[in-house]
Amino acid sequence: MRETLPGERATPIDTTGYEALPFSDRCREIWRRGEHLLIGVSPGNSYFSHRRIAELIGWGLEFFERIDIVHADLHVGAQYETFGYTPEHAHRRAAKEVKATARRIARGVEETGHRDAVRAHALSEFAGHPVYRRLHREALDALRADRDFGAAAEAMARGFLAARLDEGLAPNEPQLAAGLRYITAELPFFLDTPALLGVPSSVSCYHLQLPLTPVLFGRSEGLRAAPGQGYAVVRPAAPTAAAGAVAGTRAA
Template identity: 65%
Template sequence: MSETLLSTTIEGFQAFPFSERCRRVFARGDHLLIGVSPGNSYFSARRIAELVHWGKEFFDAVDIVHADLHVDAQFGAQGYPPEAALRRAAKEVKTTRRRIERGVADAGRDGVRAHALSDFTGSAAYRRLHGAALDALATDPPFREATERMAHGFLRSRLDGGTPDPEHLAAAVDYIAAELPFFLDTPALLGVPSSVACYHLELPLTAVLFGRTEGLSAAAGQAYAVVRPADPAAGRTAA
């Protein structure tokens, strides 16, 4: 991660672009993408409002995308039968959508759009990017290894440190793959000049997508930044 700290004063957040290229995209200020995970207590309505307000200080446009595909995987890994896992996932997605709506309203900033991940699955750009991610899972060992590490961490945080079985690990990989188009090329998906995807943690896939010259990598106009509260205690939560 770059040691360049772009802000500690606006709305109490710090921003750490991953690389020099990411820093340059951040500095353009075209667009910020906030990804929200269902079932993650970090993304309260208040936190979403704070992120939106902070983002609009730096970026011309802000979009929020929340996952609503393969969410049942996390509940299946916790032992829910398939139908119960689907019901619980639907409830969590609905709760997440309401938090986003409330957070955006509370932020009181214009030009903020909110989307479900499934809103994009019919687009040619999404299908192309998702297909590239699936191909890389089959042919690119570093990409596959980083994705599986990310999936293990995702599930372990919901299993109190337990080991997920292969079926649930595969489902978690599908969950991650469904989100990857927004780490690869948000400009192609949302029609913006450039974009910074932000999250409060550096992810295992960050170095693969933004730090190498071979294999699958992010588009030139795509950046990644860890954006977290300036108070370290405020950001301590599961991924």
């Protein structure tokens, strides 16, 4: 674990309270390299408190040389419009959520005292990046041409939208389309974070298994993650860690 730099404030962080479940043997091997961890943060998601972010950083630095945190800020307002908000109100609410998310991330990074090892970004910062644009275009093409990919992306969008709908309601067509645009904007970081951030390999993590995970990381054809890209569920550990969880030491 990295030392705190002089003048930086470090709050004690629980570095034993999480477990990692890489999706596949290849993902596990990328994890063991310990080169880079990507943490994706969704605006408006109460799971990502500043304390949770600080804990994830402290825990992740036990295994990885560097961490990047990316929070979504694209197509958030468009979703609110499909739920009946006026464009002005939707923009204000989205901007408020995104700013609050950025503040929680900044506070979480500050509390760890590891600003040398952690970088934070808004997703929109990459919108003009040629690699991001290529990967995003590939994802859009796959939505139209790849049945398995499209079905998994739609399932992921429906799950995401369920939190904004009354219980038992399904998203209508405009809502589903907005959800798919939001998710597709994030997909480049599940496909090839190394190319986007200039790292040798990377593990993208989230606290849930996603419908797209087996498509991007478990098949041998169609759109899938780059060889240096891994995925792992990282979640609060149960009292007895799951049998498949990553051990607390890095492979030699």
